[in-house]
Amino acid sequence: MQAGTAGEREVLEAFLDFYRDVLVHKVRGVPDQDAGRRLLPSLTTLAGLVKHLTVVERDWFHRLTDGPGAPPADDGDESWILTDTDTVEVLLAEYDRTCSRSRTIAAGYGLDDVVAHPNMPQVSLRWIYVHMIEETARHAGHADIVRELTDGATGVYG
Template identity: 65%
Template sequence: METLPLTPPYGPELVGTAGERDVLERFLDFYRRVTVSKVYGLPDEDTKRRLVPSLTTLAGLLRHLTIVERNWFQHVLAGRPATADGGDGGWSVDDVTVDELVVEYEQECERSRAVAAGLTLEDVGSHPELGVVSLRWVYVHMIDETARHAGHADILRELTDGVTGAV
């Protein structure tokens, strides 16, 4: 697995005066990259080790975020059929390597970008519980979801080997 450098400027700093869409996309991509960076250099067993009482692991965060990306962009916005997540939100990762999880997540993020590229911020999709949501709303939700899990990943990485920060 190659090293993922996150050296300043990280991305959000580059769009301080950009339009709304550029800002939303840059922040989401930044947190996607931070999350992926948290598993770099770690063996599979460390990424799958439970360090908190929940099922949350570094590897599980990647799978979970892959499913979240797929749900919001492919299912809700593009109207494609939902896919099963195994019923656990994607937290079970015994069947894959961390390298496979990174590839799967990065591919799903690319598919999300492709869906979004064909939409305006005002275009909408239908969520089974929330009803109609715009791409703008999905971007904000995904920034929230991905940033929250990037923070979880930062804590788990620190507990694993002491590494902290956007690395």
């Protein structure tokens, strides 16, 4: 597929997958202790970014099949808080499974299909894609900064 000339859906999927991949590359290989270390006043850590984006994937894509009555997956700051079992390996595996399920769910819908959401009366799959690209890209940028503060690695896949 030539991303520059692909159809709308393929472009949305490609950009979202690109930023998902950037996040994974920013975290993979970082020791658990470093990935969970807070270098900023906020709760933002490399491991926390993966955990948070896993919850965000569920809150938007999985809602398509969970229905409007399902409680939001994101409980504010809770999605950033790490437990003893939140290793890099475990978090990345769960993120991969969650993104895979998101892709499968989205494949069953058209871009104009809508779903109710607790935060908005209705959203289309197109809107979900755009929002998730924005959310994932923003947090991939955070991961870029935190990774540089952690060990000096820079660049898209550094």
